Amino acid sequence: MQMDNQVAPRKVPNFCSIRYIIAILLLLCNVITMSQRVCMSLTMIAMVNSTEPHGLSNTSTKQLQDNIKNPVYNWSTEIQGIMLSSIFYGVLTSQVPAGYLSGIYSLKKLVGSSLFFSSLFTLLIPPAAEFGEVLVILCRVIQGLFQGITLTSQQVVWIKWAPPLEHVRLNSLSLSGLLLGPCIVLLITGFICDFLGWPMVFYIFGAVGCALSLLWFILFYEDPKDHPCISISEKEYIMSTLIQQVSSRTPSLPIKAMLKCLPLWVISLSNFAFFWTNSLLSLYIPMLIDSMFHVGVKENGLLSSLPHLFAWIFAVLAGHMADVLLSRNILSLLAIRKLCTLLGFLLPALFSLCLLYLNYSFYGTMIFLILTNATGSFNMGGILINILDIAPRYYGFLRGFTNVIGLTGGLVASTVTGMILSQDEESPWFKIFFLMIAINVISLIFYLIFAKAEVQDWAKERQTTYL
Incomplete structure (x- = not known):
């Protein structure tokens, strides 16, 4: 740890360095992942044909039912609960396999692919709802499987990219997206449902997730020494602190x-x-x-x-x-x-x-x-x-x-x-x-x-x- 007292760390501005760009990229991945996971909590109010949803007037409900952009379904409260919680079963199932695979396979492929497929199944939820609740539940479970891979494998990134004295800072910055995601989705989902229809919530978060996965494949490299954009001073700093x-x-x-x-x-x-x-x-x-x-x-x-x-x-x-x-x-x-x-x-x-x-x-x-x-x-x-x-x-x-x-x-x-x-x-x-x-x-x-x-x-x- 004495190496961190050398001059090298001060030559690399934190938020201009590649490792912090990766942390912010992971933060955005987590924001999108949580947005895709949580958005159904609010869209369910618009998706379900209930007598008087909390917070919606009779007029608003009628407008939703008359608007072709907002199809409604007669799902029971039990089915709604299963839909909301089904994604967690997928996340839970994939944790240990994802942790093991992250030590064997490319993190670029694991994180990027899992984010892409989670986003893909987010896009499929509105058409799946037309065919019935079973397909929606299946989409949510598969979503959870890929989100579990993203959640676990991304944390292994810092074994090679984070100097020991920056582990917590970089890790907490990237994982804080899991907390920022619900904040963003709760802020904007209600407005999207009102102005564009609830299916657009899934289309927007799904499309952004697909674009972000492409950005991940472009910007992320497994090892600092292989990154084409990293500065010599940052590369030497990271490699020297992880020399052991x-x-x-x-x-x-x-x-x-x-x-x-x-x-x-x-x-x-x-x-x-x-x-x-x-x-x-x-x-x-x-x-x-x-x-x-x-x-x-x-x-x-x-x-x-x-x-x-x-x-x-x-x-x-x-x-x-x-x-x-x-x-x-x-x-x-x-x-x-x-x-x-x-x-x-x-x-x-x-x-x-x-x-x-x-x-x-x-x-x-x-x-x-x-x-x-x-x-x-x-x-x-x-x-x-x-x-x-x-x-x-x-x-x-x-x-x-x-x-x-x-x-x-x-x-x-x-x-x-x-x-x-x-x-x-x-x-x-x-x-x-x-x-x-x-x-x-x-x-x-x-x-x-x-x-x-x-x-x-x-x-x-x-x-x-x-x-």
Whole structure:
């Protein structure tokens, strides 16, 4: 790490360098991926022939039904729920295979192709809806399969492109697109439905995704030394800081050692809690706002986008904070990971309590809701990068493994939340948020006790560590 104190890093402007261009490109990929995933949450209001959708007047519903650009379908609430959640089953299924394949095959092909096919099946959803709900569900599942590949394989990019003291900054910048995507889609989907018709939502996000995949194939190269546009100073800086990284292209997996590794399990448990909270807030913020304020769809979309906007800002700041603390030797690597995780779990829990007990006004409720969602982004500098500390050699596979556990938490959270909302009409949000708080606190305690930030013995073969 002493290399990062040399002059070379200062000769490469951060946001003018190729590695930051790649980070921004990945950010855009994640924005589009999340837009394709989340847009149906709002388009469903226009797609379904319901008696009185929340936030739409009878006149608006009649206009949608009379407009050929907005065909409507008689889908039950159960079918709608299956459609919305089906994409997560695809994402969940592809995590471990994607993690393993990312250590074997070209990342350019994996990320670019998966983004293209996810966008292609987004384009197919409107015509699929004409043939029935089964085809829509199938398209969503296949979409999820390719989105899972994009989500997991892209994080392996930084093994070769990120200097050690910039890992968190670059990783959090690119992953913050997962938080910015819902913000953008909630902002504009209602307007697209009103002015162009709901099918155009899928056509627009699908077409942009196809164009972005082409841009990825043009701009991304597997290794800094092969990129034709990289400056000599940036290439030397990246290569010198990663000089100790010597790894096999297809390393064997020490499965038994992995299963016995307690730090890996606490990371997995923390991912379960993080995805639980993230899925709860991503899926149910519009419903929470509707239950509290009874606003229209476009107003709901605008209000629902604010927590995601601030979550994106906090994610970028959290990555920068973690790298500054490390580069200036203010805290040890383990202390930084624990600090970020502490903030990422404890602050949302505290602000959730404030949301439940101190929401005396509209502005107070929105402030606490924004802070609850935004402060969870501190985990970008904690649990979400911790695997790279303990096993960089197997990062792709283990990222997929922990994502499976995390996404399981997200699926369970959405299911349990739906059950609570349907069975408890008096105080469902108290139960929902208290359950979230309990899971956050329990995971945090285990992480603070058992987390590690040094390469584990089973991951040290052939001196693969560079931290």
